[in-house]
Amino acid sequence: MKLSQAIFGALNLANAQRDAWRLPTDLDPLNYNIQIKAFLDPDDQGKNEDLSTYPANTFQHFDATTSIKMNCTTATSQIVLNSLFLDFDVSTTSLKKGNKDVGISSVYFDKDLEQVTIMLNEEIKENDEIDLMIKYKGYLQPNNFGFYISYYEDAGKRNYVASSQMQGPYARRVFPGFDEPGFKATYEITMEYQKSMPWSDLEYYPLSNMPYKSSADCTNTSGWCVQEFDKTVEMSSYLTAFAIVDFGSVNTVTSVEKTPGAGSNEFCNVCSARASFFQYCSEMGVGKADQIALPDFNAGAMENWGLVTYREQSLLYDMNRDRFDRKFYVANVVSHEMAHMWFGDFVTCQFWDELWLNEAFATFISYVGLEENRDLETGRAFIANRYPAALQHDQTTSSNPIVNIENNNGKVDGHPKAGSSNIIYSKGGIILKNIRCFLGDEVFFGGLQNYLEEFKYSNPTTYDLTAAWENMRNEVGVLLKGKTVGDHWDPWLRQMGYPFLTVKYTDENTKGINIAQKRFLNNPDDDASKPSSSFDYKWPIPLQTAFKTGSDMKYMSTWIEEGDVNLESNIDFAIVNADYVSFFRTKYDGQILDDLVNVLSVDHKSVPSFTRANFVADYFAFAGKQATDIG
Incomplete structure (x- = not known):
């Protein structure tokens, strides 16, 4: 687990009193090797499969093997991992320390905590490097979680596709592991899939975070192909991604995967508009940034490193059908996900x-x-x-x-x-x-x-x-x-919440302003001191003030909690939170309110549009409210 030095020591201390939901930090994952074989055809789930044991409304599954290389940071005789809806036991679990086998006494699942505890016959010492291998079965459930099944209809046929959504956290439904963002490791992925399906004239192919290591091996006469992917950089489990699809592709600098009849190529123009800014950040960390539009997807999009997944309407824009606001929506969603390649993927929150x-x-x-x-x-x-x-x-x-x-x-x-x-x-x-x-x-x-x-x-x-x-x-x-x-x-x-400021002139001639703040609550009966806050619901106010003198609009920025702010004399009107740059509401009191209402009545365009929006929104919020007076 790579953490900032400021919290590394505190984390070890907290481990003894950890939240039951959190994994212990006595083991640090270094590398995962995941081999996964997905059975998309509900009529062909392999030999000896008993569908009566599957979860409700589930008719497809996957077989997998996950090997985890770990370093021991604190001596332990157990391995605690996240795991949910994965079938394995002692007989399909093995552990090695170097060339030596380490005995496993039991495997215990806690479904409520979504964890599995593997009890060992001996203690693993600090700095020992161990390799855990688990063979298991998982389920392609139609619920948009983990590695899941969905479909689209084409020419009256139901075309099944498998794809993933790991953030939630749902990677534990696909492979047992350290499913918290603070546990980063590298991943080596191998996917086994069927190239041809009875319902589709198109070839199926797999996708994951990284480019293909080499061409798929389809020499097996049973109709299955094996595709290996390049090793990933260090990343969190929730960013892993898997897909097996028969989609068409729009190849640009990146790749956009979509169902055969969905959308147009307008995305290409949307994408290029952001290139100059994102190149300013730094290297992205992976060698591709594929985008895939899925027929069933819970979120708007997901920032899987190297394979970003979307709802169809969040990625595909039809310039002959869709309105301009749809173009902005698609551009904004794609821009959001590409920003995640740095903020979320390259660097990631610890929890x-x-x-x-x-x-x-x-x-x-x-x-x-x-x-x-x-x-x-x-x-x-x-x-x-x-x-x-x-x-x-x-x-x-x-x-x-x-x-x-x-x-x-x-x-x-x-x-x-x-x-x-x-x-x-x-x-x-x-x-x-x-x-x-x-x-x-x-x-x-x-x-x-x-x-x-x-x-x-x-x-x-x-x-x-x-x-x-x-x-x-x-x-x-x-x-x-x-x-x-x-x-x-x-x-x-x-701390939660935000203030509202009561603003009035300090003197009708000099036109300085006085600022007082109080926490804004919609319900005047609520206790403004609750829940307790170490900051006592006071905020340093980053104050941008604008005031009009003759034909000139002047701006001034300062920091204040409460007190007076000196402006120029003989101003026509003054505005607090000009251009809506800060997060608070403003209640004008007395002559300063009269001046502002007067100019809005006579020449509203002399007040910038963002400021007008701020003023109107705040006074709608104050309407009928009885707790906006500051004594």
Whole structure:
């Protein structure tokens, strides 16, 4: 398990008191060798198969062998892995330490914890390297989890395809292993498949994360082919991907796989628009970035390294049928998944409670990656798509922080412990936009480059990320009023909720403004101090203020919690949170509200459109609410 040094020691201590859902850290996977044989034809499941033993509504299965090379970090006489719906026992499990066989006394499954415990006849010592091999049977269930079965209809025939969705976590339904993002290893995949199927005139072929090692071996007279793939880089289990399909292909710089009748080639133009930004990041880590549109898929898309999977409507755009908003949707989804090749794949959160390191970045960068295409109006789309959902979801005491480790109504047992997607994706993306605006592109992107390089193929934390920005901030010389990047943004990342600001003039002549803040809650009867927070529901406010003097609109940025902000004298009106760069609501009080309403009535275009949207949205939220006065 490659972890940042800041948490390595703490993890060993926590292991003794670990959450039952979490795997112990006494073994570290180095390499998986997975051989999988998938039976797609429900009428041909091999010899001696008893379908009555299959899970409900399941008629297809796969046979597999998984070998795991592991290093022992703490002496142990047991191996605990994640496993669910995989059939094996002591007789199909073996362990070697070097050339020596290690006896296995029992194999115990805990279905509730989705774990298997393999008890050994002797203790494995620290620094021992061991090889575990398990032969087993798994099931191609029609449920979109793990390695699953689905179909599309063509010419009145049902064409079966097998594909995978491992994040959830569901890799444990395909191979026994360390199914947590912090356990990275390399993977060697071999897939056995039937090239011809009775329902299709097309040839079937397999796909996985890496390119083919060589041509498939189809010399077996039984009709089965064997395809080996190149060894992967170090990656998390949930990023592994498998597919056996008879799809057509659109070959560009990358490859787009789709059912024969689905979609057009417009994707190619969508893809090329983002190339310049993503090349700015660093090497991607794998040699291909295939995209595959599936007939059945739960999520919009999944960032499997080297083989990205999608719903058909999330990847394929028909320029003769679909509206422009569909083009933006497809472009944004593809951009999101390509951003994941770095944020999520190249560097990965250590556990799901810091999923924002994957998803918030992919959300924000997906819009940044489309900035060069002016027709898409990404700034407007980001505000319309992300701000309302995040503000609405985060206005209750049952919300959760972006970094979902504390201040979350008690740690939820089980997984994935990520929290609400509106918080992780949308609020997380908004905070990243805010950090970019206040640090500037040189610090923001320069810090990210250093972060990616330092933690490539490993599992950093939020502390590592803010430290990378802090180091770059010091190098460039950006000032933050004597505080660090972490000091300023930790309250936004590590506690739920957000403030509303009451803003009024300090003096009708000088036109300075006074700021007071209070936590915004939709229900005035809720206790604003709950759940408890080490930050006491106070936030350092990254404040961008705009004010009009004559014909000039001037902008000023500062940090404040509460107090006065001096502006120029003789201004016509003032705006707080100009251009919607920060995450709070604003309640104007007295003459400052009158001035703003007056200019909106006379010449609304003199107020930028993002600011107008902010003003209207906030006052709709305040309508009928009784808890927006600050004493």
